[in-house]
Amino acid sequence: MYYSKITSLKINFQTIFVLKLTDMQTISSYNFEGKRALIRVDFNVPLDKVTQEVTDATRIIAAISTIKKVLNGGGSVVLMSHLGRPKNIPEDHLSLKNIVPEIEKQLGQKIQFASDCIGDRAFEKSSNLKAGEVLLLENLRFHQREQKGDAGFAQLLAKHGDVYINDAFGTAHRAHASTTIIAQFFPNDKMFGYLIEKEIESVDKVLNSHQKPLTAIVGGAKVSSKITIITKLLDKVDSLIIGGGMAYTFAKALGGNVGNSLIENDFLETAREIMVKAKSKGVRLLIPIDTIAADEFSAAAATQLCDTSAIPDGWMGLDIGEKAIVAFTDEILHSKLILWNGPMGVFEMSKFQEGTKAIAYAVAEATKNGAFSLVGGGDSVAAVNLFELADAVSHVSTGGGAMLEYLEGIQLPGIAAILND
Numbered sequence: 001m002y003y004s005k006i007t008s009l010k011i012n013f014q015t016i017f018v019l020k021l022t023d024m025q026t027i028s029s030y031n032f033e034g035k036r037a038l039i040r041v042d043f044n045v046p047l048d049k050v051t052q053e054v055t056d057a058t059r060i061i062a063a064i065s066t067i068k069k070v071l072n073g074g075g076s077v078v079l080m081s082h083l084g085r086p087k088n089i090p091e092d093h094l095s096l097k098n099i100v101p102e103i104e105k106q107l108g109q110k111i112q113f114a115s116d117c118i119g120d121r122a123f124e125k126s127s128n129l130k131a132g133e134v135l136l137l138e139n140l141r142f143h144q145r146e147q148k149g150d151a152g153f154a155q156l157l158a159k160h161g162d163v164y165i166n167d168a169f170g171t172a173h174r175a176h177a178s179t180t181i182i183a184q185f186f187p188n189d190k191m192f193g194y195l196i197e198k199e200i201e202s203v204d205k206v207l208n209s210h211q212k213p214l215t216a217i218v219g220g221a222k223v224s225s226k227i228t229i230i231t232k233l234l235d236k237v238d239s240l241i242i243g244g245g246m247a248y249t250f251a252k253a254l255g256g257n258v259g260n261s262l263i264e265n266d267f268l269e270t271a272r273e274i275m276v277k278a279k280s281k282g283v284r285l286l287i288p289i290d291t292i293a294a295d296e297f298s299a300a301a302a303t304q305l306c307d308t309s310a311i312p313d314g315w316m317g318l319d320i321g322e323k324a325i326v327a328f329t330d331e332i333l334h335s336k337l338i339l340w341n342g343p344m345g346v347f348e349m350s351k352f353q354e355g356t357k358a359i360a361y362a363v364a365e366a367t368k369n370g371a372f373s374l375v376g377g378g379d380s381v382a383a384v385n386l387f388e389l390a391d392a393v394s395h396v397s398t399g400g401g402a403m404l405e406y407l408e409g410i411q412l413p414g415i416a417a418i419l420n421d
Contacts, residue, residue: 027066027165027191032075036129038161039066039193040178042168042398043081047098054102056385059170059398064106066167066193067134076129078160079103080117080137080178081168088144096139103136111136117143118156126160135160146177151184153177158185167193170399172414173406183417190418195398200415202374202395203406206339209372212238215335217328217359219244219342220379223267226342227274228408233339234277239284239331243324243344243355247308248317250275250287256309259293261317286331290321292345292352299349319345320355329362338363338373340380341404347383356383364392376403 041063046055070077084094097113114122117137125135140146145153154177164186171179183190216237218226223246242250248261253271278285291308293315294301305321340363344355360383367373375384376397384390397403
């Protein structure tokens, strides 16, 4: 596959950056024989608080094809990533040494580890790599210069490789040293990994395909965090399903009684405006007909099924109800393109996960029937993994924030850095 510079293309509701065919260097066309590939991966994975073992290897698995491409092509690999939010100093529980066993398991071979991402010892290890070998550098964020986008720090990191590959879509919206600034030190040897290529292709397919209908499922706690993406989607989708805590702001905006449910009073008018705009554009906007309400935010809470517009005082909505599941499922099964971002309820508690589970299965069934489905956002990804449906949807995005910004038409620094001369 050959890509050129990213170019701006006006598509209905946003300016989106589109990759066009040309002769730009790509991972598929590059000759890695005898080369050290410095790969920025997103191995910011969850760890067990006690054992420090990886509890969800999705992001590691997603990078394996890129790593193996280099190794099978006769090259060696230097991996760099961040993990968590350290206070710019080494913190043992956030050391990338904790994920070495999981990388070795997924890659099927032993790897080396450098106790720092820069410094003489780290550079000695990377300079002595042989073809087929892999080195993992220590957490980039143990250095404050990483998040500051320091050019000097980026230049030091660049010493680890002959070619730079950005395969960290989850951090592509950050102008950090290892994701953006470093690309300038590889003017003729920089490219995307397979993961970023697939991420861009998947978003582009949802937004630019002529297939209809397109359904967007937007959940989560707050309207305020999803206003931009909802507004943008109204110019593209045929149906918009609203779930999660934000649904109760919409219900109250319609004059309903939502009890003690999570609402944002400052955004009631915004919710009304969104509903009016949806109607004017012919978009079917669905909010839950009914709700599983609880008398407290607890796995041990008492529950009752009630209309979303008539939740008793003292009770709060924590999941969508049976009628909502039927209505949402029907809408999803009649879709050809599906975008899912955000859960339907507090699915982390088994008592309130049926709504999210039902939506996950509906998306999987629609996909089986020929629809293209894109799932993105930490909670949505966690949900499809919990219900073991990751392989039953078309694409699971590894970058929640990056995916949303890309959908909104925002230029991602990590993407632009690869495509700029």
